[in-house]
Amino acid sequence: MSKQLEEKSRDSIQMAVPFMDLKTEHQRHREDLRKAWDALLDNSAFVGGTHVEEFEKEFADFCEVKHAIGVANGTDALLLALKALGVGRDDEVITAANSFVATAEAIVHSGAKPVFVDINPDTYNIDVTRIERHITPRTKAIIPVHLYGQPADMQPVLDIARGYGLRVIEDAAQAHGARYHGRRIGSMGDVACFSFYPAKNLGACGDAGAVVTSNNEIATAVRKLRDHGGLRKYDHDVVGYNSRLDGLQAAILKIKLKYLEQRNESRRRHAHTYSELLSRIEGIVTPFEPDRTTSVYHLYVIRIEKGNRDGLKNHLNDHGVQTGIHYPMPIHLTRAFARFKPRSCPVAESYAARILSLPMYPEIETQQMQYIATLVSDYMSQKSEQETGSKWST
């Protein structure tokens, strides 16, 4: 570490900035959440029940679709959607190389093979110009992922799918409420899948998820699959699963859904502030948001084009700022998915070592973002001085 940086870290932690803040929101709604729990204890509708039905109705309206079906988590939502579309053994499903591993897990559990496509270097979402070359007679579906809250480029995906007779499943687990050309994420594919894991933009107090669609047959198929293959008890039409939504989680989600739009707005405002502060720093690339999209910034991800990502991460950590990496490896480079190696994914592979997710949540304060930007700026200018220095010494 250089002298200047050493001196800085002595008076180091001026402000602790966690990567996320789940406490404040739940403290604020504590009374309402407790009331929901008390009411549930009184009527004992622990699994399914009226809260689930009401939440499904409200979430369908929010997504501007006909049906929402509550399920146990986002990974199950993807698996049940694939099953409902009839995807199975010997089929291939195209998806993005940089996503959370769950997208690929669901494909493999359906019996199909994941086919990974590289990402667009600006949006980090599936590179739509590379989809067609991966289509074979076995391809059944495409799963675009709206990564980091940023909508994937859906129109080309829908056009390709129509041309080849493929189904489209949106992985919307990170993008509740985002829009693409004014349309809600989740309303464009045949079906879309949401996660309500606590850290997502809309989170339960535990695991939860939903499948949304405007197609009646898909909705009915998912309703059956989530509850042992039938719509009525002991009436099993197909071999199903136990993947129901808890009454408590539905009651909590109903309370929190009311604030989602407002919370997404805060995230967008913070992203704007971050980008103003960071885009002037040489070597840092801030998120690109095309005009056609309204991102909901589940994550705020910068790219370190010059300099050392891990060095910057450590520097921030030493000064009390927690960061994340989403994701440290494209899915095909993990041990579990090595056998699904794609032909080539140079962008996803090279970006994995350069991306860094900064703290992002509705409660983050401008002061905290300014502190982070100063730390980034200090580190980056230090870096370039060091680089110049080393040129002199060799």
Ligand SMILES: *Cc1c(COP(=O)(O)O)cnc(C)c1O
């Ligand atoms: C979180 C997430 C999932 C899985 O959701 P779980 O509720 O954790 O099962 C799937 N896809 C993406 C892109 C996610 O971020």
